[in-house]
Amino acid sequence: GEFAKIDCDRELRTGFPEVIWGQGKTPEQITQIMQMMREKNPVVMATRINPDVYSLLQPKVRGLQYYELARICAISPQKIEPKYYGTISIISAGTADLPIAEEAAVTAELCGFKVQRLWDVGVAGIHRLLNNRHVIESASVLIVVAGMEGALPSVVAGLADCPVIAVPTSIGYGASFGGLAPLLTMLNSCAAGIGVVNIDNGFGAAVLAGQILRT
Amino acid sequence: GEFAKIDCDRELRTGFPEVIWGQGKTPEQITQIMQMMREKNPVVMATRINPDVYSLLQPKVRGLQYYELARICAISPQKIEPKYYGTISIISAGTADLPIAEEAAVTAELCGFKVQRLWDVGVAGIHRLLNNRHVIESASVLIVVAGMEGALPSVVAGLADCPVIAVPTSIGYGASFGGLAPLLTMLNSCAAGIGVVNIDNGFGAAVLAGQILRT
Amino acid sequence: GEFAKIDCDRELRTGFPEVIWGQGKTPEQITQIMQMMREKNPVVMATRINPDVYSLLQPKVRGLQYYELARICAISPQKIEPKYYGTISIISAGTADLPIAEEAAVTAELCGFKVQRLWDVGVAGIHRLLNNRHVIESASVLIVVAGMEGALPSVVAGLADCPVIAVPTSIGYGASFGGLAPLLTMLNSCAAGIGVVNIDNGFGAAVLAGQILRT
Amino acid sequence: GEFAKIDCDRELRTGFPEVIWGQGKTPEQITQIMQMMREKNPVVMATRINPDVYSLLQPKVRGLQYYELARICAISPQKIEPKYYGTISIISAGTADLPIAEEAAVTAELCGFKVQRLWDVGVAGIHRLLNNRHVIESASVLIVVAGMEGALPSVVAGLADCPVIAVPTSIGYGASFGGLAPLLTMLNSCAAGIGVVNIDNGFGAAVLAGQILRT
Amino acid sequence: GEFAKIDCDRELRTGFPEVIWGQGKTPEQITQIMQMMREKNPVVMATRINPDVYSLLQPKVRGLQYYELARICAISPQKIEPKYYGTISIISAGTADLPIAEEAAVTAELCGFKVQRLWDVGVAGIHRLLNNRHVIESASVLIVVAGMEGALPSVVAGLADCPVIAVPTSIGYGASFGGLAPLLTMLNSCAAGIGVVNIDNGFGAAVLAGQILRT
Amino acid sequence: GEFAKIDCDRELRTGFPEVIWGQGKTPEQITQIMQMMREKNPVVMATRINPDVYSLLQPKVRGLQYYELARICAISPQKIEPKYYGTISIISAGTADLPIAEEAAVTAELCGFKVQRLWDVGVAGIHRLLNNRHVIESASVLIVVAGMEGALPSVVAGLADCPVIAVPTSIGYGASFGGLAPLLTMLNSCAAGIGVVNIDNGFGAAVLAGQILRT
Amino acid sequence: GEFAKIDCDRELRTGFPEVIWGQGKTPEQITQIMQMMREKNPVVMATRINPDVYSLLQPKVRGLQYYELARICAISPQKIEPKYYGTISIISAGTADLPIAEEAAVTAELCGFKVQRLWDVGVAGIHRLLNNRHVIESASVLIVVAGMEGALPSVVAGLADCPVIAVPTSIGYGASFGGLAPLLTMLNSCAAGIGVVNIDNGFGAAVLAGQILRT
Amino acid sequence: GEFAKIDCDRELRTGFPEVIWGQGKTPEQITQIMQMMREKNPVVMATRINPDVYSLLQPKVRGLQYYELARICAISPQKIEPKYYGTISIISAGTADLPIAEEAAVTAELCGFKVQRLWDVGVAGIHRLLNNRHVIESASVLIVVAGMEGALPSVVAGLADCPVIAVPTSIGYGASFGGLAPLLTMLNSCAAGIGVVNIDNGFGAAVLAGQILRT
Ligand SMILES: Nc1ncnc2c1ncn2[C@@H]1O[C@H](COP(=O)(O)O)[C@@H](O)[C@H]1O
Ligand SMILES: Nc1ncnc2c1ncn2[C@@H]1O[C@H](COP(=O)(O)O)[C@@H](O)[C@H]1O
Ligand SMILES: Nc1ncnc2c1ncn2[C@@H]1O[C@H](COP(=O)(O)O)[C@@H](O)[C@H]1O
Ligand SMILES: Nc1ncnc2c1ncn2[C@@H]1O[C@H](COP(=O)(O)O)[C@@H](O)[C@H]1O
Ligand SMILES: [Mg+2]
Ligand SMILES: [Mg+2]
C-alpha cells in the first residue's frame, strides 16, 4: 500500500484542492505529498505545521512560505489576488483565539478570497462589537471564532443578514473541557442560520465560507 | 428513624428559613412537614409542586396558596411587603424559561424582597436587552435565566455593575443535554463576577440574591 | 414582565422573520404570539407542534395549516412561489429521519425557496446515492439529514461543489446517545466545507441554507 | 485587526477594571497590553503567569511585582489599603488547593478588599472547621475553595449567614475528571445560597465577592 | 435454554443466598424463580418490586410479604432475630433518599443483622448529625445514603472508626445527572476508608455490610 | 421523494437481505415495505416490533409471524432448515438480557443458521459457565450477551478458540448509564479476538456471526 | 507474588499465543517475559514498543526484530509463510492512521496470515475506494481502520460480502475526543455485520480476523 | 493562614493516622509536615512520591525509606509486625497494575496488617485465578485491582465469602478513558458485596480493608 492517495481532481469535483493536514504525518510524508501536488496545483498548502516542523520542511521544499500565527505553510504565487466576489469577515472573541482565526484567514486568502479581520470583541464588552457593526454589515459571509463560553456567534447572527459560520476554540480551562463548552453553546444557539465546525477548525470554516461565496 | 428532621433554627443561623423541596416527597410527607413548620415560621413554602399535588395538599393545609407558573405553594400573610432594601432584577432569555424565572421571583417575594421582571430578551435580538438597560442599571443584584445556549448572563454581566447570578435551564433539545450546554456556557463566561447555580434552580438563585442584599 | 417580546424587525435585520418555537410554550401563548405576528408578517409559522397541540390551535387561529410530518403549523398564502434563485436539495439517510428532513423542507418552502427531496439513501447502500448524483449536482446548497452513524454528509460533501449543511438526528439507539454519535461524526468529517447544526434542527438548517442562497 | 481591544471603561461600567488573562497569550502580547493599560489604571494585573513567563516580563515592564503562589503579576502602588467596607473570608479544603485560594486572595487585595485566610480545613476532619467558626461568622462574604469531592461549601453554607462563593479545583485524580467531581458537588449542594464559578477560577470568585461588597 | 439458572449454593460459597433482582423480569419469571428457591432457602427475597407487580405476585406466591417503602417482597419467618453480632447503622441525608435507605435496611434485617436508622441529617445542617453522634459511635459498620451533592459520607467517615459504605442516590435534578454527582463525590472523598456501591444500590450496600460483620 | 428506497440486491452484494428496522417507522410504512420486499425475498423480517404494532400489522400482512420475546415479525416458510454449516452458540449473562439474546437467536435462525442457546450464566457464579463448557467448545462462533458490568465475554473469549461477538445490553441501572458500562467493558477486554456491536444490537451480532460462518 | 503469570497454553486453548502488551511495563519486565516465552513459542511478540524502548531491549534479547511503523518487536523465524487459507484485507482512511493499520498488518503476518494493504481511501473521496473494489472483493475478512469521523467501515460493509472488523483510531482533534467520535460512528453503523474493537486496537482486530479465518 | 492543619487525633477518632497525599504538594511542604507529624506518630507516611521527589526529601528527613514500586515513602520502625488479626489478600489482574496494587500492600503493611499478594491473574485466563483459590479462601478481606475492562472483582466476589474491595486502575487505552471503564464495571457488578474506591486509589482500599479487620 502506498501511504497516501492524493485526491487530484478534488478541485474539479468540489471546487477546492486537497489540503494537507499536517498533524499526525511525518515531515518526510509531508514533503513527498507536497512535491507530488505541486505539479498539478498552483497553490499547495499544509495546516497544523509547528515551527520546528517547518524548519525541517523549508530546506527540502523550494519556495515554501510560513504563516507562523496560522501554523500554515504553503507554496504559492508571490501575490494572491482575490479570485471571487465578496468578503469573508472573520471576527474573534479574544486575543488567545488568534491562531485559529488566522488559520481561517490565511486559508481563505490562499484560496482566493478577500478577508476582513476583527479581533478581540467578545460579548463581555458588547460595545466593542457594536462599535464595529460595519464589519458585520459589509460581510458576504461571517466566520466567528470564540473559546471560553463561545457566545459571540449568537449575538453576531442576530445582527447579520448573511450566513454565519461558528468556530469553537479550545481556549479556556476547567469546565471548558477542551472546547466542548463553546461547541455546545454554538450548536444550541437561539439565533438561526449558524453552521458550526469542529473545535479549532479554522481551516474548515474557511472552506465552507469559500463554498458559500462560490454559490 | 423519623422521616424528616426540620432544621428549625436555620433562619437564625443562615438568615433564611428551611424551604420544602417538593420533588421526591409524598403529599403526606409534605403535609406533615408544613404543619410542623407553620408553628414557628411566618412563611412556609414548598417548591416543585405540580398542580395535581397541590390539589391533594390544598384541602389538608389551611390557607395554602398556589403560584402555578412558579410551581410553588405557600402559607403566607395576605400581602407581603418587602423587608429588605434594594431590588432583585430577574431577566429571562425566552418564553419557555418562565417557570424557572418565576420560581426565582416568587421565592424572592415570599422572602421579603422587591423584584423587577424582564422576560424574553435573549441575545439573538440584542436590542431587546439594550432597550431595557434601565432594568440592569436599577438592580442591586441580577438573576439571569437562560436555556438553549445560555449566553445572556455574559452580555448582562458586561453591562452591569452589580453581582450577577446565572441560572441555566433545561429548555432546549439535542445537544443541550438537559441543560448541560447553558450550564457550561455560564461557568466559562469571559465576564467575571458571575455566580452559577444548578440547572433549573430558580429557588437557589433567589436565596443567593437574598443573602447578597442582606449583606 | 410581558411573557414574549416579538422581534418584529428581525426580517429587516437578518432577512428572516422570527419563527415560533412551539416546544415549551402553552397553546395559549402560541395563539397569542401568532395573533400578534400575523399583523406584520405575510407568513407566520411555528415548529415542534404535535397533532394534539394543533387541534387546540386550529379553532382559535384563522387559516392555520398543518404539515403533519414536519410538525409545523403556519398561516400563509394559498400557494407559495419561490422568491429566490437556486435550489436547496435535502437528502436523508433513512426513513426514520423523515420528520426532521421535512421540517427543513417545509421551512424552506414557506420562506420562499425551491426544494428538491431525496430520501433514504444512507451509506450502507452507496449505489442509492451514486444513482442520484444529479440531485447533488443540481443543488445550489445541500442539506444532509442523518441519524445512527451520520456518515452521509461526508460522502456527499466529497461529491458536491456547493456548501453542505449537516443535520444529525436523534434516530438510533444504544451508543447513539440521543444523537451524540452522528453529531460527532459530522463535526469530525474529513470532508471540508460542512456546517453542522444542532441534533434534530431541521429548521435551523433551512434558515442557514436560505441565508446562503440570499448571499 | 489589532490583536487586543482593551476594554478601557470596564471599570466605569462594571466597577472592575479589565484584568489580563495570561494563559494563551505570548509574553510580547502581555507586555504590550500592560503598557497600554498602565496609562489609565492605577492597578494593572495579569493572572495565570508562570515563573518563566514572569522572568521574561519583569525586565520589560517597570515596577512589575510577582505573587508566586497565586501566579499573578501586577503593577500597583507600594501598599494597597482596603477601599471597601467588609471582609472576604477565603477558606480552602486542602494544602494542594492553595494556588487557587491565593489567586482569589491576591486578586481581592489588589482590587481593594480586606481578606481573611483559613487553609486546610476539609470536611474529613470537621472539627478543624468548627474550631474556626469565627472566620465564618466575621465574614461579609465567603469564598470556599475545594478539590477532590468538594464538599466543604455545603457545610460552610449551612453555618453562614452571608453569601457563599464556591470554587471547585482540579486537585484530585481518577474520578475527579479534572475538577468535574467537585464542580458537580457544588452545583448540587443541598445548602441554598451558593454561587459556583469555573474550576480553578479563583480570580472570578474574587471579582464576584467584590461586586457583592460594593452592593 | 432455560431462562434462569438459580445459583443454589451461593450461600454456601459466599455466605449470602441469591436474591432476585425484580427489574427487567416478568411477574411470571419472578413467581417461578421464587417457587424454585423456596424449597432450599429459609428466606427468599426480591428487590425492585413496584406495588403493581406485588399485587400480581401476591395471589400466586403463598406467604409473600411486601415492604412498600423499600420495594422489597419476601417469603420469610414471622419474626427474624438477628443472627450476627454487631449493628449496621444506616444514615440518610434527605427524606427523598428513604426508599434506597430502606432497601438497605430491610435487606440487612432479612439477612439476619441488627439495624439502626438515622434519617434526614444532610450536611447543610451539620448539627443534626453532630447531635446524633451516638449513632455513629455505636455502629459496627455504617451505610450512608445521600443524593444531590452526596457529601454526607465524607463527614461521617471523618468521625467514625468503623468501615463506611457510601450509597449515592439518583435524588436530585439538573447537574445531578441521575446520581452521577453524588457518585463522583463519594469516590473522590478525602476521607479514607469508604467503599462505594452503585447509584441507588441499597441492596448491595447491605450485603457488603453483612460480609463485613461476618468477617 | 419516495419515503423508502429498498436495497433489493443487498443480498447479492453482501450475502444478507435488507431487514426492516421497525423503530421510528409508522405501521403503514412497515406494511408497505414488507409488501414490496415479499416479491423478491423468501424471508422478510422486521425487528423492534412491539406487540401493539404487531397487532396492527398482522391483519394487513398475510402470513406474518411474531416472535414475541425477540420482538421480531417475519414472513417466512413454515420450517426453516439451516442452510449453512456450523453452529452459532448464544450465551447470556442474566434473565433480563433474554429479549436481546433472542433477537440474535431468531435473526440467525431466520437467516438459515443453526443456533444453540445458553442463558443466565453470568460471571458472579462462574461455575454455571464452567459446567457448560461444551457449549463453548462446540461453537463455530459465539455471541455473548450481557448487561450490568458486561464481564462475560472476556471470560468466554479466554476459553474459546473461535471468534466471539459481544453484545452489551441496557439492562442495569445507575452507573450503567443505559448500557455504556458493559459497552466499555467489552471494548476494553484483555482477551483478544472479540468484536463488539452496539448496545442491545442482537440483530447486528447475528448478521456478523452469519458473515463469519459464510466465510 | 511473581509479577507476571504467563498464560502458556493460551495457544492450545484459544488458538493464539499470549502477546506482550508493552505499555505500562518496564523494559526489564518485557525482557524477562520474552526470555520465558521464547522457550515454548516459535514466535514471541510485544506491541506498543516505542523506538527508545526497543533500543533498550535489542541488546538483551537475541534475534529481536523491530517493525517501527507498527511499534511491534518480535522474535520470529526469518521468513514467515502464511499458515492459513484466505486473505485479510486491511483498509485505512488516512495517512495518519498508518501506525494502527500496520499494527494490525504485522500482527496478522506474524501469526501466519496473508495480508493485503490499502491505505488512504477515506470517504471524502469515495472514488479512491470504488476504484479499488477488488481489494474488498478478494478479501476473506476485512479490517477497516479510520479516525476522524470513522465513516469508512459503513461504506465498506455495504459493499462487502465478508465480515468487517472496524478499528477506530485516536487520529483527529477537537470533538474527536481521543477517538470517541469514530468509535461511536462504528458502533452505530447502519450497515450490519461489523464488529468493533477498542480505539487504536490494531492488534485485537488482527486476532479477531485470525479467529475468523481459522473457523 | 498556615498552609496545613495536621489532623493529629485522627488516629484516636478513626483508628488511622493522617497520611500525607504527596501529589500537589511541594517537597518543602512535605518535609515540614513530616517533621511535625513524626513527634506524635510511630509511623509517618506519604503516598504519590515520585523518585525525583524522594531524592529531594531523603537528605532532609532522617530515616526516610522509599518503596519505589508503591511510590510511598515512610518513617517507620525497622520491622513492622502485624498488629491485627486476619489477612488482607491483594489480587491484581495485570502486570501493569502493580504500582497500585503495591500502594495498597505497602500501606496495609505499614499500618500493621498481614498481606498476601497474587499478581497477574486477569479473567482472560481464568484458570490462573482458579488455580489460586486458596488465596481467596484464606483471606479475611480481599482487595482486587484491575484496569482495562476491570472484570476481575466480579469473578472473585462470586467465589469469596468475605468483603471485596475493588480498585479500578487507569491502565488501558482508548475507550478506557483514564480508568472510567473499569470503574463503571466494578460499580455495576452483578456480584453483591463489593465496595469500590477511586481509580488508582490503592491507599484508600488498604485503609478500608484495615477498618474492616479492626471491626
Ligand atoms: N425548531 C426550532 N429549532 C431551533 N430554533 C427554532 C426552532 N423553531 C424556531 N426557532 C427559533 O427560536 C426562536 C424563538 O424562540 P422563542 O422566543 O422561545 O419562541 C426564533 O428566533 C427562531 O429563530
Ligand atoms: N484567571 C482568570 N480566569 C477567568 N477569567 C479571567 C482570568 N483572568 C482574567 N480573566 C478575564 O479574562 C478577560 C480577558 O480576556 P482576554 O481578552 O483574553 O485577555 C478579562 O475580562 C478578565 O475579566
Ligand atoms: N496492543 C494491544 N492492545 C490490546 N491488547 C493487547 C495488545 N497487545 C497485547 N495485548 C493483550 O494483552 C494481554 C497481555 O497483557 P499483560 O499481561 O498486561 O501483558 C495479552 O493477552 C494480549 O492478548
Ligand atoms: N494516595 C492517596 N489517595 C487518596 N487519598 C490519600 C492518598 N494519600 C493520602 N490520602 C488522604 O489524603 C489526606 C491528606 O490530604 P492533604 O491534607 O491534602 O495532605 C489524608 O487524610 C489521607 O487520608
Ligand atoms: Mg480581550
Ligand atoms: Mg422569544
Ligand SMILES: [Mg+2]
Ligand atoms: Mg432505509
Ligand SMILES: [Mg+2]
Ligand atoms: Mg490536609
Ligand SMILES: [Mg+2]
Ligand atoms: Mg430534609
Ligand SMILES: [Mg+2]
Ligand atoms: Mg440470573
Ligand SMILES: [Mg+2]
Ligand atoms: Mg489522505
Ligand SMILES: [Mg+2]
Ligand atoms: Mg499478564
